[in-house]
Amino acid sequence: MYPAPFEYHAPASLNEALALMAQNADAKIIAGGHSLLPAMKLRLATPPALIDIGRIADLKGIKDMGEKIAIGALTTHHEVEHSVLLRNACPLLPEVATHIGDRQVRNRGTMGGSLAHADPAADYPAAMLALGATVQVQGSGGSRSIGADELFTGLFSTALAANEILTAIHVPKTDAKGSGVAYAKFPHPASRYAVAGVAVWVSIKDDTVQDIRIGVTGAADHAQRAKRAEDALKGKPMTEDNIAAAAKVASDGLTTIGDIYASADYRAHLVTAMALEALHSAHHRAHGW
Amino acid sequence: MKVSIKVNGQLREVDVEPRWLLVHVLREKLGLTGTNVGCDTSQCGACTVLMNGMAVKSCTVLGVQADGADITTIEGLRTDGAYHPVQQAFWDHHGLQCGFCTPGMILTAVDLLTHHGDPNDETIRHGLEGNLCRCTGYENIVRAVRDAADKM
Ligand SMILES: Cc1cc2nc3c(=O)[nH]c(=O)nc-3n(C[C@H](O)[C@H](O)[C@H](O)COP(=O)(O)OP(=O)(O)OC[C@H]3O[C@@H](n4cnc5c(N)ncnc54)[C@H](O)[C@@H]3O)c2cc1C
Numbered sequence: 001m002y003p004a005p006f007e008y009h010a011p012a013s014l015n016e017a018l019a020l021m022a023q024n025a026d027a028k029i030i031a032g033g034h035s036l037l038p039a040m041k042l043r044l045a046t047p048p049a050l051i052d053i054g055r056i057a058d059l060k061g062i063k064d065m066g067e068k069i070a071i072g073a074l075t076t077h078h079e080v081e082h083s084v085l086l087r088n089a090c091p092l093l094p095e096v097a098t099h100i101g102d103r104q105v106r107n108r109g110t111m112g113g114s115l116a117h118a119d120p121a122a123d124y125p126a127a128m129l130a131l132g133a134t135v136q137v138q139g140s141g142g143s144r145s146i147g148a149d150e151l152f153t154g155l156f157s158t159a160l161a162a163n164e165i166l167t168a169i170h171v172p173k174t175d176a177k178g179s180g181v182a183y184a185k186f187p188h189p190a191s192r193y194a195v196a197g198v199a200v201w202v203s204i205k206d207d208t209v210q211d212i213r214i215g216v217t218g219a220a221d222h223a224q225r226a227k228r229a230e231d232a233l234k235g236k237p238m239t240e241d242n243i244a245a246a247a248k249v250a251s252d253g254l255t256t257i258g259d260i261y262a263s264a265d266y267r268a269h270l271v272t273a274m275a276l277e278a279l280h281s282a283h284h285r286a287h288g289w
Numbered sequence: 290m291k292v293s294i295k296v297n298g299q300l301r302e303v304d305v306e307p308r309w310l311l312v313h314v315l316r317e318k319l320g321l322t323g324t325n326v327g328c329d330t331s332q333c334g335a336c337t338v339l340m341n342g343m344a345v346k347s348c349t350v351l352g353v354q355a356d357g358a359d360i361t362t363i364e365g366l367r368t369d370g371a372y373h374p375v376q377q378a379f380w381d382h383h384g385l386q387c388g389f390c391t392p393g394m395i396l397t398a399v400d401l402l403t404h405h406g407d408p409n410d411e412t413i414r415h416g417l418e419g420n421l422c423r424c425t426g427y428e429n430i431v432r433a434v435r436d437a438a439d440k441m
């Protein structure tokens with residue numbers, strides 16, 4: 001299957017890419033191409049021009065910035081999975097990356113591409129919400145940052161403007177004492193995308209929850225925080241009962257979607273099951289168990 | 290568009306349309322038909338080749354994206370007339386039946402083994418998740434990769 005014909009540009013710098021975007025209003029950016037090319041082959045997407053950002057060096061690499069880590073938009077899922085810096089200081093991301101697609105997909109797909117695409121069943125969005133990450137974007141008018149809570153706005157929709165490029169993702173280090181993270185995913189048996197996925201970051205002191213963020217993906221048209229579940233645990237000890245009570249309300253406030261594979265009710269149930277698993281693991285890790 | 294791709298150690302200059310997929314460039318422009326097209330929808334892994342040492346599905350990479358890259362296909366794995374250890378292990382353990390998935394399986398296994406020197410069965414199965422086989426039931430494939438790991 002060939003995609004419909006298109007013009008191809010491979011800019012060497014971010015400025016060149018932004019200039020090309022200004023000249024080609026309907027052009028699409030291509031990064032790893034692992035969401036865009038399948039859509040183009042099925043002619044679900046027929047952009048007249050592609051701007052391949054894959055050769056822009058400034059968009060690559062994972063950097064230690066002190067309290068934060070900056071991850072270039074072009075960083076592949078494989079690089080996230082194997083980064084020693086991330087494994088030590090922000091282990092949620094390598095854990096999530098291992099769950100994405102398969103080996104070949106992880107070798108090509110990029111973090112920036114996954115976030116910009118905002119597939120409702122993608123894995124990283126849950127982690128972004130749990131970590132309180134921010135993304136850096138650049139347009140012809142300058143740069144700005146967008147918090148994870150504002151980034152995902154709907155089905156395949158983000159707060160990025162059409163002429164903006166996502167350049168980097170900033171995540172906090174979560175290696176402080178008493179901090180624990182985990183991701184639990186119920187993968188679709190054929191596609192491996194998340195039917196439901198729950199990411200947790202929790203900070204505890206003497207087993208009492210100081211702060212917690214829970215991100216849910218797969219269940220609704222876009223990834224969202226499970227605020228009711230967070231509130232159910234804040235200031236409380238992480239007992240078996242409190243964790244179960246929080247997991248129970250993890251899908252409250254979400255409009256869960258139903259499809260041929262999983263009904264809306266079943267998805268809500270899976271959110272609870274995944275929340276239970278992720279909360280338990282994060283709790284254990286916060287104790288260093 | 291002119292692209293230059295190093296394929297199995299040889300620099301090849303090819304004139305391609307931007308919409309051509311790497312697998313078409315390899316099969317139709319360069320005559321390297323060892324790389325198969327199975328699903329053509331990024332699922333089955335039959336089209337897997339190594340791009341700069343990493344396993345990729347060549348039905349989901351544009352030929353123009355591979356400009357300047359180093360590509361290894363199944364035809365390029367043999368060196369000095371000897372099979373690559375993974376090829377030999379697939380032979381020894383009968384890791385194939387019809388053979389359609391085999392080039393992709395072998396190249397994914399090569400990528401896996403360059404990153405994991407001593408994988409257990411679970412790591413091997415996780416590593417080969419992107420390669421579907423409709424014949425073998427995978428047992429002998431996992432056995433072959435395990436054996437190749439010992440020999441590499
Ligand atoms: C077989 C298969 C299985 C998969 N399974 C999973 C899974 O289990 N979980 C999961 O999360 N994902 C899965 N994916 C998707 C995969 O992770 C993609 O790589 C990812 O969603 C998109 O990243 P990309 O770099 O390939 O983006 P591309 O396909 O290149 O681009 C996707 C979209 O984002 C835009 N874009 C890309 N980069 C930028 C940028 N820097 N700034 C602005 N816009 C940009 C593009 O214009 C395009 O609209 C799977 C994909 C395949 C093919």
Ligand code: FES
Pocket residue numbers: 325326327328329330331332333334335336337346347348349
């Ligand atoms: S033909 Fe490329 S993944 Fe099936």
Ligand code: FES
Pocket residue numbers: 384385386387388389390391421422423424425
């Ligand atoms: S041997 Fe026939 S598909 Fe694998």
